[in-house]
Amino acid sequence: MKADSNKFPELNKTKFENRGKEFKLGIPVTNAITIGNSVAVGFGDGTVRIFRSGQISEVIKAHSGVVLSISKDGEDILTGGDDGRFLKISLDGEINEIANFGSRWVDHVTAYNGSLVCTSGNIVYLWMPNKKEPKLLEHESTIGGVAFDSKGRRLAVSRYGGVTLWKKDYSNKWSSSNLIWKGSHNKVIFSTDDRFLVTSMQENQLHFWRLKDKTDSFMSGYGAKVKSFAFVYDSKFLVTSGSNEAICWPFDGNGPEGRKPICLPYVGNKLVTFVEPFPNENAIFTGLSDGSVFLSEIEKSINTIIIRSFTQSEVTAIAVTEDCSSILIGDIGGNILWTSIWDEEEK
Amino acid sequence: MGETNKQVPVTVLTGFLGAGKTTLLNRILTEQHGKKYAVIVNEFGEQGIDNDLVVDADEEVFEMNNGCICCTVRGDLIRILSGLMKRADKLDAIIVETTGLADPAPVAQTFFVDQDVADRTKLDAIVTVADAVHLSTQLSDHHEAEEQVAFADVVLLNKIDLVDESRLDAVKDRIKKINPFAKIIHTTKCGVSLSEILNLDAFNLKRILDTEPDFLTSDHDHEHDDDVTSLSFVSDTPLDMEKFQDWFSKLLQTKGQDILRTKGILDFKGENDRYVFQGVHMLMDASPMGKWPEGKERNSRLVFIGRNLESMNLKEGFENCKSA
Numbered sequence: 001m002k003a004d005s006n007k008f009p010e011l012n013k014t015k016f017e018n019r020g021k022e023f024k025l026g027i028p029v030t031n032a033i034t035i036g037n038s039v040a041v042g043f044g045d046g047t048v049r050i051f052r053s054g055q056i057s058e059v060i061k062a063h064s065g066v067v068l069s070i071s072k073d074g075e076d077i078l079t080g081g082d083d084g085r086f087l088k089i090s091l092d093g094e095i096n097e098i099a100n101f102g103s104r105w106v107d108h109v110t111a112y113n114g115s116l117v118c119t120s121g122n123i124v125y126l127w128m129p130n131k132k133e134p135k136l137l138e139h140e141s142t143i144g145g146v147a148f149d150s151k152g153r154r155l156a157v158s159r160y161g162g163v164t165l166w167k168k169d170y171s172n173k174w175s176s177s178n179l180i181w182k183g184s185h186n187k188v189i190f191s192t193d194d195r196f197l198v199t200s201m202q203e204n205q206l207h208f209w210r211l212k213d214k215t216d217s218f219m220s221g222y223g224a225k226v227k228s229f230a231f232v233y234d235s236k237f238l239v240t241s242g243s244n245e246a247i248c249w250p251f252d253g254n255g256p257e258g259r260k261p262i263c264l265p266y267v268g269n270k271l272v273t274f275v276e277p278f279p280n281e282n283a284i285f286t287g288l289s290d291g292s293v294f295l296s297e298i299e300k301s302i303n304t305i306i307i308r309s310f311t312q313s314e315v316t317a318i319a320v321t322e323d324c325s326s327i328l329i330g331d332i333g334g335n336i337l338w339t340s341i342w343d344e345e346e347k
Numbered sequence: 348m349g350e351t352n353k354q355v356p357v358t359v360l361t362g363f364l365g366a367g368k369t370t371l372l373n374r375i376l377t378e379q380h381g382k383k384y385a386v387i388v389n390e391f392g393e394q395g396i397d398n399d400l401v402v403d404a405d406e407e408v409f410e411m412n413n414g415c416i417c418c419t420v421r422g423d424l425i426r427i428l429s430g431l432m433k434r435a436d437k438l439d440a441i442i443v444e445t446t447g448l449a450d451p452a453p454v455a456q457t458f459f460v461d462q463d464v465a466d467r468t469k470l471d472a473i474v475t476v477a478d479a480v481h482l483s484t485q486l487s488d489h490h491e492a493e494e495q496v497a498f499a500d501v502v503l504l505n506k507i508d509l510v511d512e513s514r515l516d517a518v519k520d521r522i523k524k525i526n527p528f529a530k531i532i533h534t535t536k537c538g539v540s541l542s543e544i545l546n547l548d549a550f551n552l553k554r555i556l557d558t559e560p561d562f563l564t565s566d567h568d569h570e571h572d573d574d575v576t577s578l579s580f581v582s583d584t585p586l587d588m589e590k591f592q593d594w595f596s597k598l599l600q601t602k603g604q605d606i607l608r609t610k611g612i613l614d615f616k617g618e619n620d621r622y623v624f625q626g627v628h629m630l631m632d633a634s635p636m637g638k639w640p641e642g643k644e645r646n647s648r649l650v651f652i653g654r655n656l657e658s659m660n661l662k663e664g665f666e667n668c669k670s671a
Contacts, residue, residue, distance in 0.1 A: 028433055030433050043435065045434070066430060068430055068433075082430055103403045104403050141407055141422070142422065142423060160422060182410070182412055183410075184422050202409065202422070202425070202461075203412050332433075
């Protein structure tokens, strides 16, 4: 046999790939959201597809450009697009336009118990349950991200210069306070126990605030922008992309200040582009720039298994169904793997 | 990542209100059949733009937290360019129209500083549309007009039918004094061949060698201190690399706010390669660009465009870099 250096070696497929379904759609996957045991996926051509029991839905022609953001409200999908539309889509594919901002993009969407939020430019539009007209929360600069806390009483809005923290009192009035840190803040999340707020920045670093005393600090050392980060189920760790390892910061006790993160290395030494916590475990799925995906236990990284081998396209979405039975992986090249997490006999 | 890695060229259109930016933009869009363009406009646009893909921008200028005092970027551009790169249909080019009063530096710096933007797009050229009738007054009255000329790779001198020859010459001299390496194109109603303003690859170091900008040493009259002017230097004696790096990095660190643009081709003692660089304020792109061509004289040429250049002892600093 003669080696051909121009060809990629034929890698054996993983057992997850062998028992799952692969879809080569050729359209960039921009985001995904779990709704029960279904996963809704947004694409770079404005379409949404729903994956359920290994089956792919009819194409839902939601937006004319890119699905920029995705979230859920109960059983419904929420999407924001670069066609300026904010949509609510049922799992049956029925589209309901909530707002249309024309040539202004809808950058971020989220919801809590029927309260719907989208952002366009520097304004948060907030629809309280069953209200037709939104409340407008204006900010000094374009909004980088938006997140409700676990009780829906606080809404964090990241922007240039810090985070505006909106708080709802018992008469449903919203008032704001500011968490200040120089620079441009992008995505924002609360820890699952609501004790911390974390933002990613334009610089290759994250910033966090401990909310009880508003102390803050940063997490740096990344080789790239941190685009994907999330807390594991009990907030013991914040898992982050942006390096050639998955960087897991300890957030138990008083948080990560003065402590070292756990760094999980992967074969190939590629950039980690997406992280998704495994529900109810100190474990994460890690997606890399070459399309490969691994599952690791954070404190026992020896227990790392490969879920998907490489596709040459960076991983842009990972979603696990609510019953933890299945996982969906999507990448910028439009390759999707939908597979069961457990062997039949492991169940 | 294969084809997703192809960099989409971005052309920046600057110019004062009324100079003819939107006329030029509509000309580009109607003449380029079969090409897919995204146009990023500001909210103060003069008239309608006829394109499928028009994005409203807010011209938000952000300071970077990277210790570089004059390093500002356009936050809205980072967001919009990243969003456009997620599209399923690939764009042939992106055109960014700035407001009349915008400083082009943050736009240019965005392409140096943001890794995602640099990976997926490239700054093709800065095209400044100038009104032949009003440019002289605008240059005297507004810093921004000077900056737009200083940063330009191409100056489209528009409405030349409305001025006589002597006035046209005076305006051209004024432009040359500010920016000796901008190409000046005369137009009425922005009538220009699109090949002269699109796909120029003006920020590619190779292009600096190809275009051989006007590096003639300029003796220059004393201007008002805050006028934008240019100074250039030529040396037939090879330079000492260590001395040059030391001088030049200190110069940019301390005077980077006043130095708008720099370009140079350098001959270092003991090195076989030509070194080419270009900079925007403190940010610099530099690289060896292959051997000196046979039969061509080796020398070092350097151009500065900026304010208060007289106070920086540039000539003395450059002379001190010559190898012994």
